[in-house]
Amino acid sequence: MKFTLGWLKEHLETDADLDTVVEALTRIGLEVEGVENPGEKLAGFKVARVLTAERHPQADKLQVLSVDTGDGVLQVVCGAPNARAGLVGVLGLPGAVVPANGMQLKVSAIRGVESNGMMCSTRELELGEDHDGIIELPADAPIGTPFPDYAGLNDPVIDVSITPNRQDCMGVRGIARDLAAAGLGTLKPLDAVVAGLPDIVPQGAGPDVRTDDAAACPAFYGQIVRGVQNGPSPDWLQARLKAVGQKPISALVDITNFVMFGLGRPLHVYDLATLTGGLVARPAKAGESVVALNGKTYTLSEGMTVIADDLAVHDIGGIMGGEHSGCSETTTDVLIECAYFDPEHIARTGQKLLLTSDARTRFERGVDPEFLNDGLAIATRLVLALCGGTPSEVTRSGKPPRVGATFGYDPALAETLGGLAIPAARQKDILESLGFTVEPLDANGDPTDIATFDALRVTAPSWRRDVDGSADLVEEVVRIEGIDKVPSTPLSRIHGVARPTATPEQKLERKARRTAAARGLNEAVTWSFLSESEAAPFGGGAWTLANPISEDMKVMRPSLLPGLLAAAERNLKRGQGSVRLFELGRRYLADKERLTLGVVLAGAKAPRGWQSGKAQPFGPFDAKAEALALLEAVGAPVANLQVMGEAGAVYHPGQSATLRLGPKTVLAAFGMVHPSVLKAFDLDGDVAAVEIYLDALPGKRGGTGFMRPAYTPPALQPVTRDFAFLVPADMVAGDLVRTVKGADKAAIVDARLFDLFTGAGVPEGQKSLGIEVTLQPGEKSFTDEELKGIAAKVVAAAGKLGAVLRG
Secondary structure: OEEEHHHHHOOEEOOOOHHHHHHHHHHOOOEEEEEEOOOHHHOOEEEEEEEEEEEOOOOOOOEEEEEEOOOOEEEEEEOOOOOOOOOEEEEEOOOOEOOOOOOEOOOEEEOOEEEOOEEOOOOOOOOOOOOOOOOOEOOOOOOOOEHHHHHOOOOOEEEEEOOOOOHHHOOHHHHHHHHHHOOOOEEOOHHHHOOOOOOOOOOOOOOOEEEOOOOOOOEEEEEEEEOOOOOOOOHHHHHHHHHOOOOOOOHHHHHHHHHHHHHOOOOEEEEHHHOOOOEEEEEOOOOOEEEEOOOOEEEOOOOOEEEEOOOOEEEEOOOEEEOOOOOOOOOOEEEEEEEEOOHHHHHHHHHHHOOOOHHHHHHOOOOOHHHHHHHHHHHHHHHHHHHOOEEEEEEEEEOOOOOOOEEEEOOOHHHHOOOOOOOHHHHHHHHHHOOOEEEEEOOOOOEOOOOOOOEEEEEOOOOOOOOOOHHHHHHHHHHHHOHHHOOOOOOOOOOOOOOOOOOHHHHHHHHHHHHHHHOOOEEOOOOOEEOHHHHHHHOOOOOEOOOOOOHHHOEEOOOOHHHHHHHHHHHHHOOOOEEEEEEEEEEEOOOOEEEEEEEEEEEEEEOOOOOOOOOEEOOHHHHHHHHHHHHHHOOOOHHHOEEEOOOOOOEEEEEEEEEEOOOOOEEEEEEEEOHHHHHHOOOOOOEEEEEEEHHHOOOOOOOOOOOOOOOOOOOOOOEEEEEEEEEEOOOOHHHHHHHHHOOOOOOEEEEEEEEEEOOOOOOOOEEEEEEEEEEOOOOOOOOHHHHHHHHHHHHHHHHOOOOEEOO
């Protein structure tokens, strides 16, 4: 919710400056997200008059102007077609920065003629889209006046974050009411705010309006104004709307926006000439459609509320008006509609249509149901003041709901629930200043006039539908008194050692996260939502959001790699030479959420040096090393893992694999990312990646801890033996190593590949694999015969795979 300080002071009688207002807003729970003064960026621009305009001697389309700045006369070169003697415009002086392009003005020579600034257009000052010529101000504009002061742009804009329960603060007046209750001034009466507007003298019957959907639209009011002249709204109104980010359209439309942002009351104005018969608020019929003011066509379904005439639907009730019945420059007769829409119905309709608007934001939170008459009257008076015309009677259909609960309240709850002792009389004053009706009660629950009372009977105002109990009243009195006054009270400490609260899954995550960080990986936290294009290389998303924040965040991620690859791409393009990222999070698959650890290694593994002359890239074995180290840290039986293929289409075939505990249990996938995936993420060079499926880890027997077994070194030294086998060139070395290791499980404790050779002495189509086998004796050393027997078992086991001992 944006508003200007000047707009606030139209409702709040106060001498408080900007800093005081901002501090008070935050103190009472209306968080200030930002403050901007649009006049600051125009500090170097002045109102100036062109005295003379002569043709540039070196350019046909340029003129040399002599410009009166109020402090003297400057020479300025200008190419605007409307530049002429006598014109009053806006001059940017040397040192000023043009808002539209960030260019700093300075004294310079243009085609050989010195220029001491620039006469500016509306677009260059970001005050509109007009760029056909320089700004033309009235002839009596004060020369030399800073342009922000003349244009009224030195009015700071305050942006406040309104929580969903504070629907009363979706208008400037509601915020002013809160600040008045906080002691920052006095809330002006509504009559004073609209003073000077023409009175309404009805002539003729009111419009034919009614509601046939009492549940969704309990009240529907309307008033006609005939003989209006629609055109641009006055400067003061346009300035108000521009300051809060609204584009002025026409006087009639701008009036409705002014009332909505100022008073929190959405309205709609129809061109009466476009309507056939009366207007009715009714449930939509299945298949009906409407072209809304945003130019899009929406197909409606039963349960939605529409505003229609005898022929067609004109409005999605409470959300957005229709394009057909909108006002234009030729509009002469208008129907002003002011209705109350049920918040739940509005929310459901907006979600189904994926349609948001300022009106929906207010109606679904709940506007003041007792402000229909005043809201309609203020809008009508503004139309009479700005567009003229003759008003009709008001037609009222239906009745707004009664809002404002009444309940008893014990002032002592402010301390027991809110932690702040506030005198009962002070609490009564706070609630009354916020618009609550407060009646003191004695010990018997009867009304009393005495200064000391035991309880209160409180009735919430119609604009506070969120207040429904004593706890809500405590919140109101404590935030106005000052949350900063609530003393800090430490919780009582339990004696003894606290019980551990971390779950096994949390312990697992901590271990994985710390190990990854210790290995030099940087943790990334990426969105759980992806665009459909980002999810496509990973098989697409199993879950699509019905109401996404944007199209780039539409599906739940099927893998952690898209977010990490996107992060790597951003870092590499910003000059980072080596990117080592990891993320611990969840993948969202069709069956469930799965805890996963993802790693991406991109860029240079090591910078270029005198030995290699070029940077060393990451390779698949770097990914494998990370996978094994992380798996070991989280308690996986690394010694029993098998390296197998089928890492998936995301990885490069032949440069990737999986780590499995048995043929079916996949604990990790690792390797080089497929070039097509890298292209989709605009990544150059090789990128290695790891995915560790933490949910697939085997459960711990006898507990959930990660305690290491006691160190029990064997009494005798191990024995190593080397074997060289000739195998087919396409044989996977891991299969041979696994077979050799299982040849004698009692004696062989480890086997590893230490050599790969092809060339002289190795037949064509074959390769030589060197396997180191580690033997661990038990109670006594191996004899020569035992060693020969074990070697025979190794050779026999390898032979089953087609391996032959190399001579």
